[in-house]
Amino acid sequence: MNNDQQCLACLLTASIHGEKINNAEVDNINWNIVFKMAKEHDVFAFLYPIIKSMQDNFNHEDEIVLKWKKNTILASIIQKQNINKMTSVLRALNEAEIQVIGLKGLVLRELYPVKELRTMSDSDILVHFEDVEKVEKILLNLGYFEYSRDSKHILFSHKRFLPIELHWKLIDTLYFKNADYIERSIWENTENVNICSATVLVPSLENQILYLCLHMAVHFVYSGFGLRQLCDLVILVETQRHKVNWNSFYEQVKKCKIENFVIAIFEVCKRLFHMVVPNELYNREVENNEYIDMIIDSVFIGGVYGGIYGKVILSAVDDKLLSYCESDRQSHSFMGKFKCIVGFFFPRADKLSKRYSYVKKHPMFIPLAWLHRLIYGIFRRDFNIDQKRVLLLSQSNYLRKRVDLFKWLEL
Template sequence: MNHLLTGRYAVHLIDSLLQGTAPENKPEEISFEDLYRLSVFHNVSTMCLSALKKTDQEIEPELLKKWENRSALSTGQSMTQLHERKSIYEALEENKIDYLPLKGCLLKDMYPDPNYREMSDLDILIREKDADQIKSLMENMGYTCDAFRQYVHDGYYRKPFMHVEMHYRLLSEEHFRIHSWDVTHGDFFFNPWKYAHKAEGCRYCFDEDDLYVYLIMHLAKHYLGSGAGIRQFTDLYYLNQNLHLDKDAVYEKLDQFGLKEFCITAEHLVETWYQGREPDEKTSEMESVVFRSGSYGTQDISLNRQMDKYEKEHSSSTFLAHYMRERLFPSYDELKNQYPGLRDHPERLPVYWTKRILTKGVQAVPQKLKDAKAISRILKERKGK
């Protein structure tokens, strides 16, 4: 697949849908099969198909049926999410529990059709003191709790595809450590309720500048980790269309984490896609990563980024041993989010290493072998360059 040409045509389709214009026909160099695969990879298949249907291009019947089925499934999932979002909000209101919608819960409403904005889960900020009561509410609504007080959020699942994350914090200290962000400026992310404002009833919101900073940080976390795709960057377009931002204040806050230039480049990339801005070297480089990332990033991007960081101080030949050691024996900062009992007892770290290996070791073996093979392959590729 030519990721660059296919990605740019997918973006053109989305742009035509947003602008209400008829898209051009696809370049001969790309196939509809590749376009379908990329649109699914980036969770923009519904938008791409909706735009394609405004052209006179003929898609192979078998592929068209597969695409339409995928779009129908995505639309059905979206409608279920919207219904469940309303039900959860109502349950929280009835029980006088404060909540603050995050990420896709907000972004869906910024798109011309909420069903265009595909997402995997609902994200809601709660007060940690309400976690037990919310757990009972969610279980009464038919959800199963699959993660409770193990990280920065509690996770809930209900068949066939409903996932809900109830967050206590926006980001963890571990996220800051991984990306070398200054933790002394992280209070908004660790104690977000201090910055929340009542909107209506029990619903709260952030100032628009703070909301934008959070979403840029969240985007950067993914992009600088395993990658971020077309959908996440398209969100930036809608944020800038819908929010009244003080960009000087936003950039000043992001500069505390070394992310001002990242934000500006990301904004410029979106402007090249949807507002006719001329690309430059920085946006072209970012675009290449975005098209290869998909909605949730890839293992190759993640491993290459980790290797780049490791090679600044060590030899790449020792990376595999380092990586496996980090996976088997994570740091205190990483494990304290998974095991709350460790938070006040860092001296018990070896005990939790053992517990983790005993409970997850056998199940994790196939993934560890897969990781080792991927690292060996990437090391060979890097040596060959």
């Protein structure tokens, strides 16, 4: 981490634990960069109270504090409006006697010191599959419209309010072992809470933590995740630690076959935010492991919407880059590197992103898709010539390190 990244982690640590900032920890900081990173990771509103308390330390950079304040006020207004709308949604579901489980930010915001400052880009709810059509009608009547859908959820948008992700399934069997078991466990282990002046089910603490980890694992492989997801995990663990059955949690982690990833993520939270790792998840061997540094780097670079190791390099060509070099075929030999490069520039049709979906209907166009993909990467404006050079000339070494990381994480 560089100084500005360390500063951001320091600010988040202080905010999470309600501590004061040591001035020595934020000396020689480029506050414009810190604010930009906080915005990219969508944690700027959460940080504003501590920034306000440090205002005397900014000297001639009052404009940063003012900008931070304006953005936070706007964000909190949007969040308030959204929660008011979610109140009408959840009440309508209550009146229809539809069981609904609240997920992620909708539930976790209640644990933040100022819940309006835990921003959300959408609201996630889970219902039984047989209730999906009923919920669709309710949402349509409330002014939402279907934006997209897949095998697990429908995304509903609104002209004035934040989207809603309507899930009937959370865990993809393609990614995790025993997904059906975990789905059943989530429904069988819930409690009633009051959220947005409505009755909502929430998963057990163990399942909330497990779902956060599963969600991060998928995003880590395919699109990247940022600091906000880690903050959610830290705040949930720190505030509810003594209520969690950690043995039960770890057993579920093992059933999903993500032990290494979860242990690594808890160590990342320990390094960045001084989170105390439960004994059941503590592993001394990861404390000084270079792979933890690689994960931290990827989190800072990737941000909330970044790519697998940062939008600058990898999304320039494809968001599933590593899938071209499955670990069981990767070799450090010349032939292994050659196959890696060929697979990178000339991927199979099923390895191409949605941008090239026309190949699935017309396989004969795959040479056109390769050319399309190459031209798209060359003319991207969000990365410079040097970064393109690294991408083109150093791909095999770059990928090998990432493949080694994924093998270590067993993802």
